Amino acid sequence: MFIYFLSFCEGIYILKIKIDEDKCTGCGNCEEICPKSGKIWKINTVAHVSHLEYCHVCTLCAMKCPVDAIKIMRNAPRE
Numbered sequence: 001m002f003i004y005f006l007s008f009c010e011g012i013y014i015l016k017i018k019i020d021e022d023k024c025t026g027c028g029n030c031e032e033i034c035p036k037s038g039k040i041w042k043i044n045t046v047a048h049v050s051h052l053e054y055c056h057v058c059t060l061c062a063m064k065c066p067v068d069a070i071k072i073m074r075n076a077p078r079e
């Protein structure tokens with residue numbers, strides 16, 4: 001099951017980060033590597049993101065995820 005996080009809208013630009021809860025182990029790598037981790041990431045049993053207006057779209061979190069559970073969509077469709 002995927003969790004979708006709508007981040008921010010700036011004209012037609014919508015950034016989303018989705019976490020695959022079935023893959024996420026809660027390891028915390030994403031939170032550790034993110035330059036804005038305190039504002040964006042919260043790890044319980046799985047990872048959650050919020051306040052993506054602080055996201056640089058550096059993709060470090062996705063690159064550091066050992067189970068490929070993070071998908072970053074820079075130009076996601078509105079829902």
Ligand code: SF4
Nearest residue numbers: 034055056058059061
């Ligand atoms: S893309 Fe970069 S700034 Fe955005 S959540 Fe991931 S690590 Fe943080």
Ligand code: SF4
Nearest residue numbers: 024025027028030065
């Ligand atoms: S790095 Fe991947 S597996 Fe680890 S907490 Fe973040 S999303 Fe979950």
